[in-house]
Amino acid sequence: KNAISFYNKLGISNPKVALVSAVEIPSSKMQSTIDAAIIAKMAERGDIKGGIVDGPFGFDNAISKKAAQMKGIKSEIAGEADIIVAPNIEAANMCAKGIIYATGFKNGGVIVGSKSPVILLSRADDAQTKLNSILLALSVI
Numbered sequence: 001k002n003a004i005s006f007y008n009k010l011g012i013s014n015p016k017v018a019l020v021s022a023v024e025i026p027s028s029k030m031q032s033t034i035d036a037a038i039i040a041k042m043a044e045r046g047d048i049k050g051g052i053v054d055g056p057f058g059f060d061n062a063i064s065k066k067a068a069q070m071k072g073i074k075s076e077i078a079g080e081a082d083i084i085v086a087p088n089i090e091a092a093n094m095c096a097k098g099i100i101y102a103t104g105f106k107n108g109g110v111i112v113g114s115k116s117p118v119i120l121l122s123r124a125d126d127a128q129t130k131l132n133s134i135l136l137a138l139s140v141i
Contacts, residue, residue, distance in 0.1 A: 002113035003083045004051035009140045017043075018062035018081035019055025020095075024073060026056060032087030052077060059084070059095060108132030112140060 007015040019036035026037040036055035043053035054077045061068035065079025086092035100107050109120035110133055117137040121130060 001048055001050075003085065004048070004053075006110075006112045006140055007082060008050050012082065013050075015051045015082035016077040016080050017051050017053040017055075017083040017085060018057045018077050019053065019085050020059050020062050020091075021056040021087055022058065024056055024058050024061060024071065032056065035087065036085075051083070054078075055085075057081075106132060108134075108136045110136045110140070116141065 004015055004017065019039055021030060021032040021036055023030065023033060026033045028034065033056040036057075039048070040053055040055050042048055043051075054075045057073070057075075057078065058067075058071075061071055061073050061078050062081040062084055063079065068075070068078030084095060086095055096107075099105065107129055108131075109122075109125075109129075111118040111120050117140055119133045119137050121133060125133075
């Protein structure tokens with residue numbers, strides 16, 4: 001809900017939210033797949049508004065239409081995720097750093113959901129990333 005609200009404040013209506021795990025099929029052996037399926041069902045029933053939520057997805061089919069097609073995944077989010085929700089902070093950190101360093105995308109970090117945004121930086125962040133983080137935080141106040 002926080003990520004959707006943040007995107008809405010940035011002017012992006014109905015962001016596509018992919019709930020990722022190691023696999024795409026809910027399994028009692030992987031709690032994150034069960035959690036993703038439950039959250040997706042909550043969204044389907046209208047408990048989460050302002051975005052389109054689905055999962056579980058493997059990271060590959062959250063960002064690649066080709067991977068999703070090869071695996072037979074049918075979802076309007078597959079390959080087009082605006083927001084990726086990882087099952088825990090470790091997975092989220094690895095995904096984010098992998099994307100940033102592999103692509104060279106300019107980025108910024110902000111934690112949303114509190115009374116005011118919290119700027120999130122890494123010791124390795126450059127001046128541009130720090131500025132982007134400040135601008136992101138200011139854009140949602």
